[in-house]
Amino acid sequence: MNWASILKEITVWARTNSPWVIHFNSGSCNGCDIEILATLTPRFDLERLGVRLEGSPRHADILICTGAVTRQARDSLRLIYEQMPEPKFVIAVGSCALSGGVFQGCYNVIGSIDRVIPVDVYIPGCPPRPQAIVNGILTLLERLQERERIS
Amino acid sequence: MAEKFTIPIGPQHPALKEPGHFEFMVDGEIITGASVRLGYVHRGIEKAAEGRNWTQDIYLLERICGICSHVHALAFCLGVEQLAGVSAPPRAQAIRVLIAELERIHSHFLWLGVAAHEAGFDTLFMYAWRDRETVMDALETFTGNRVNYSANLLGGVKCDVTPGIASQIYRAVDNLEERTRHYLNVITSDDSLAERTRGVGVMTPEQADQLGVMGPTARASGVMRDIRVVAPYAAYTDFPIQPVTETAGDLQARFIVRLSELFESYRLIRSILDHLPAGDLKTRMPRRVKAGETISRVEAPRGELFYFIRSNGTDMPDRVKVRTPTLCNLASVLTLVIGRQIADIPMILVGIDPCFSCNDRAVSLVDNKGERRWTWEALRQYGIDYYRRWR
Amino acid sequence: MTLEAARDLLRAWTQTAQTPEANRLDIVVTAGDLLAAVDALKTSRWGYLSAITGLDHGREMPSLEVLYHFCSDAAIVTLRVSAPRENPSVPSICHLIPCAVVFERELAEMFGITVVGIPDADRLFLPDDWDETVYPLRKDAKLE
Numbered sequence: 001m002n003w004a005s006i007l008k009e010i011t012v013w014a015r016t017n018s019p020w021v022i023h024f025n026s027g028s029c030n031g032c033d034i035e036i037l038a039t040l041t042p043r044f045d046l047e048r049l050g051v052r053l054e055g056s057p058r059h060a061d062i063l064i065c066t067g068a069v070t071r072q073a074r075d076s077l078r079l080i081y082e083q084m085p086e087p088k089f090v091i092a093v094g095s096c097a098l099s100g101g102v103f104q105g106c107y108n109v110i111g112s113i114d115r116v117i118p119v120d121v122y123i124p125g126c127p128p129r130p131q132a133i134v135n136g137i138l139t140l141l142e143r144l145q146e147r148e149r150i151s
Numbered sequence: 152m153a154e155k156f157t158i159p160i161g162p163q164h165p166a167l168k169e170p171g172h173f174e175f176m177v178d179g180e181i182i183t184g185a186s187v188r189l190g191y192v193h194r195g196i197e198k199a200a201e202g203r204n205w206t207q208d209i210y211l212l213e214r215i216c217g218i219c220s221h222v223h224a225l226a227f228c229l230g231v232e233q234l235a236g237v238s239a240p241p242r243a244q245a246i247r248v249l250i251a252e253l254e255r256i257h258s259h260f261l262w263l264g265v266a267a268h269e270a271g272f273d274t275l276f277m278y279a280w281r282d283r284e285t286v287m288d289a290l291e292t293f294t295g296n297r298v299n300y301s302a303n304l305l306g307g308v309k310c311d312v313t314p315g316i317a318s319q320i321y322r323a324v325d326n327l328e329e330r331t332r333h334y335l336n337v338i339t340s341d342d343s344l345a346e347r348t349r350g351v352g353v354m355t356p357e358q359a360d361q362l363g364v365m366g367p368t369a370r371a372s373g374v375m376r377d378i379r380v381v382a383p384y385a386a387y388t389d390f391p392i393q394p395v396t397e398t399a400g401d402l403q404a405r406f407i408v409r410l411s412e413l414f415e416s417y418r419l420i421r422s423i424l425d426h427l428p429a430g431d432l433k434t435r436m437p438r439r440v441k442a443g444e445t446i447s448r449v450e451a452p453r454g455e456l457f458y459f460i461r462s463n464g465t466d467m468p469d470r471v472k473v474r475t476p477t478l479c480n481l482a483s484v485l486t487l488v489i490g491r492q493i494a495d496i497p498m499i500l501v502g503i504d505p506c507f508s509c510n511d512r513a514v515s516l517v518d519n520k521g522e523r524r525w526t527w528e529a530l531r532q533y534g535i536d537y538y539r540r541w542r
Numbered sequence: 543m544t545l546e547a548a549r550d551l552l553r554a555w556t557q558t559a560q561t562p563e564a565n566r567l568d569i570v571v572t573a574g575d576l577l578a579a580v581d582a583l584k585t586s587r588w589g590y591l592s593a594i595t596g597l598d599h600g601r602e603m604p605s606l607e608v609l610y611h612f613c614s615d616a617a618i619v620t621l622r623v624s625a626p627r628e629n630p631s632v633p634s635i636c637h638l639i640p641c642a643v644v645f646e647r648e649l650a651e652m653f654g655i656t657v658v659g660i661p662d663a664d665r666l667f668l669p670d671d672w673d674e675t676v677y678p679l680r681k682d683a684k685l686e
Contacts, residue, residue, distance in 0.1 A: 031217025382616035474593035
């Protein structure tokens with residue numbers, strides 16, 4: 001699947017559904033966070049396609065999460081997840097979010113997002129490039145769309 | 152009536168008091184005291200470094216920060232090479248500097264966008280980040296990655312400059328130089344931005360010196376702290392940097408310094424590409440590093456990065472101490488904000504170019520009636536609205 | 543300012559002096575003389591405090607060490623102070639150099655060194671619920 005057809009898919013999807021996304025950093029080096037932010041800037045421009053960055057978990061459909069989860073972050077992470085209304089989905093972005101990455105075994109580090117909350121989509125990379133992040137969101141949106149069709 | 156103002160650093164949540172935060176005591180609009188509590192991103196890296204070998208530690212340390220990962224790896228590799236009595240070949244040192252300057256460009260453009268956003272100038276944020284993609288592409292072609300270039304090896308570098316890479320970098324630098332001129336003009340001529348930055352957060356040279364600030368924050372007050380200039384390392388000895396300082400010491404000066412010093416980066420990059428030394432990309436490094444202690448200092452985009460490395464003669468370090476520039480500059484904010492007003496907090500903080508994870512910040516205001524919480528967004532908006540009222 | 547100038551300034555409190563690298567001067571001082579030494583550097587405006595490093599040389603060693611690094615251009619002067627492993631303590635230098643507070647807080651929580659007179663004794667990096675008896679950067683720290 002090439003970039004042009006991915007874009008077309010997202011456009012079609014976004015016209016029928018506009019997911020609101022909340023971003024959470026559980027203790028990352030910011031590498032993933034700046035690439036997530038880059039997807040919202042003109043070159044990749046997710047917003048144009050309907051994906052909106054939201055400040056409050058109570059209005060969010062999707063939680064995009066980075067970092068290897070430090071002890072300080074763990075409770076916030078859980079709380080934010082609990083505050084999100086159903087149906088809710090979680091995307092773990094980056095090696096740290098998947099497995100702790102290079103910080104596996106460090107004190108003060110829990111190790112991966114799915115040790116704290118359930119994860120729906122994993123996007124590997126250190127950090128994953130914006131296209132990979134968009135592709136990950138697309139994967140999730142496709143799943144959402146299937147759920148819509150079934151219900 | 153005195154109130155306590157808490158700004159959590161890290162993701163905000165209305166109901167949860169974050170352990171990482173700034174706390175401000177305020178009397179009406181004026182700040183009377185400040186303290187800081189960090190830890191949100193504390194991953195125990197110094198400890199972990201003692202349990203891994205010298206090579207593994209490069210991969211660990213370059214992930215302390217995704218924005219300035221190259222200079223961390225550079226400081227570490229230079230330090231270990233010092234201990235081992237090894238010198239990376241000239242071509243490798245030049246490539247290290249080339250990447251360091253490209254990184255400085257990406258970091259300053261990133262900061263420009265973030266700072267503009269804090270001031271309510273989202274158009275500038277979008278433009279700055281669009282332009283930043285030019286240098287991201289150049290770095291990706293050169294090193295293979297947009298972020299975490301992983302170019303450093305103990306003893307040299309992994310990636311080489313080909314004619315194709317060089318021509319892409321030349322084009323990127325030409326394009327960005329023009330854009331930088333434009334942004335410098337915007338910074339100094341846009342009224343709303345000037346209002347938020349001119350005469351705001353002033354630090355005299357004396358204060359900057361006493362408060363221990365570093366990097367562009369110090370240079371904006373005329374204090375010439377730039378490791379590339381005062382203690383040149385890697386190829387800065389052969390390709391020197393001219394110091395860039397301002398004297399006003401206000402927020403606007405901090406904007407001007409960061410943009411102006413990019414012209415030096417562009418000049419240096421062209422100079423290195425024109426005169427890149429021939430030769431090897433790396434030299435042999437022993438697996439076990441001679442026992443001893445060394446100090447390695449490099450100029451990160453935010454200021455002096457300080458590494459203290461101790462070897463006990465084995466293949467793993469005995470101690471790696473990392474002191475980032477943001478820690479010093481954050482400490483300075485604690486003193487700088489006393490007597491200032493709440494509406495200036497966002498811009499004063501962003502003026503020191505704090506680590507980006509601080510972007511997910513929230514503010515809470517604790518008063519006698521109990522806890523009231525603002526989000527960072529609300530504080531940012533407060534600052535924007537406050538200055539609009541004056542027009 | 544030069545290393546020679548620093549050497550002269552600190553002569554009164556120097557236990558031993560070494561030049562481990564061409565641009566570095568290491569001066570061992572007692573904890574009791576630390577404040578006087580720091581004040582001497584500060585009053586003469588010899589450089590700025592760049593970092594404070596804690597060192598644990600291994601459980602067999604009776605002392606921990608605290609290093610105060612002052613930089614003036616390329617020159618670095620390090621004041622080295624020993625602190626006995628049982629009940630280690632150093633005086634705070636914050637009334638001379640206010641920004642040292644963050645360095646001292648980190649030193650205290652990572653090594654369990656008491657910094658006497660520190661203006662803010664709150665933890666800096668470790669979580670609130672961190673076991674108070676565990677000092678992560680000590681060689682014998684028990685970490686999960």
